[in-house]
Amino acid sequence: MSRPTDSSSTPTRAAVHGSATRRSAGWRDRVGAYVALTKPRIIELLLVTTVPTMILAEGGLPDLWLVVATLVGGALAAGSANAFNCYLDRDIDEMMNRTKRRPLVTGEIRPRNALIFATALGVVALVWFAWLVNVAAAWLTFAAIAIYVVGYTMILKRRTPQNIVWGGIAGCMPVFIGWAAVTGGLSWAAVALFGVIFFWTPPHYWPLSVKFKQDYATAGVPMLPVVATDRRVAGEMLGHTIAMILSSLALVPLAGMTWVYTVVAVGLGGWFLWLTVAMLRKAQGRTRNGPGAMKVFHASITYLTLLFVAVAVDVFLPF
Numbered sequence: 001m002s003r004p005t006d007s008s009s010t011p012t013r014a015a016v017h018g019s020a021t022r023r024s025a026g027w028r029d030r031v032g033a034y035v036a037l038t039k040p041r042i043i044e045l046l047l048v049t050t051v052p053t054m055i056l057a058e059g060g061l062p063d064l065w066l067v068v069a070t071l072v073g074g075a076l077a078a079g080s081a082n083a084f085n086c087y088l089d090r091d092i093d094e095m096m097n098r099t100k101r102r103p104l105v106t107g108e109i110r111p112r113n114a115l116i117f118a119t120a121l122g123v124v125a126l127v128w129f130a131w132l133v134n135v136a137a138a139w140l141t142f143a144a145i146a147i148y149v150v151g152y153t154m155i156l157k158r159r160t161p162q163n164i165v166w167g168g169i170a171g172c173m174p175v176f177i178g179w180a181a182v183t184g185g186l187s188w189a190a191v192a193l194f195g196v197i198f199f200w201t202p203p204h205y206w207p208l209s210v211k212f213k214q215d216y217a218t219a220g221v222p223m224l225p226v227v228a229t230d231r232r233v234a235g236e237m238l239g240h241t242i243a244m245i246l247s248s249l250a251l252v253p254l255a256g257m258t259w260v261y262t263v264v265a266v267g268l269g270g271w272f273l274w275l276t277v278a279m280l281r282k283a284q285g286r287t288r289n290g291p292g293a294m295k296v297f298h299a300s301i302t303y304l305t306l307l308f309v310a311v312a313v314d315v316f317l318p319f
Helices: 013-037 040-058 064-088 112-133 135-154 163-167 168-181 186-212 212-218 230-255 259-283 293-315
Strands: none
Touching: 013 064, 013 112, 013 293, 040 064, 040 168, 040 186, 040 293, 064 112, 064 135, 064 168, 112 135, 112 259, 135 163, 135 168, 163 168, 163 186, 168 186, 186 230, 186 293, 230 293, 259 293
16 A cells, blocks of 8 residues: 655655755856956957957968967956955945945845955966966966056045046957967057057046946046046046047057058047037037037947947958
């Protein structure tokens, strides 16, 4: 005779499946929270500049494995720097609407765990570069992480409205890293590309700061739009834009670029210059029909992406 089952003590298939689903969802949420610490959307933009730089340094297609190794190492390094930033800025992130849902603010990840994670990513990135790419790229990677974490996050961000100008050097380093990965060193062409990104960074980031000006003011972060008039912000953006265009054109003689790249650089530069001039005119009250801050922000991403695509394509042109 079979024994009767006790339905109150025996888990049903639905209960077991529900428990497994919750565990799976919990695991995915935890992984997603750690990924969020690395700020993957920022990493994407950094890597956009790396591959064209490597193509230019090689004068053609670099070894595919070298490209993959450099991109993976760059993603690990950028993720480390961004995770350190989240750890160090968790107090001000809590005050800002834009950042209040980050994992350290919501409690999804403990500060100690975030610090361990950031450190581990950084160590792996440096070992990765030294072992699979070269020592020069590893040292440049270390410099990039240090500039962003110590220079920008710990020293400049809360102290000066020029924080993004000098802290932005970290965002220029993928150009140097990509060039060194191919050649083992640097060149004046790499410096010109570095200059493009250096002068591009303020006109890219300040419009975002304009949109979230109240957030930064509440958190006590002296971004330029918080402490200066719209007219001064637009004026400084214009100055950086002009320097950015000149840097992009300096690449022509330094790297032997063709007329195709030259036309693209002039066209893109003229377009972005027009946007910053229109923004300044609007800030001066000379017109009401100027571009909004976020339009300039998105335009800056388009500018940098297309310019570096032109760098890569130009290498393969037969003239």
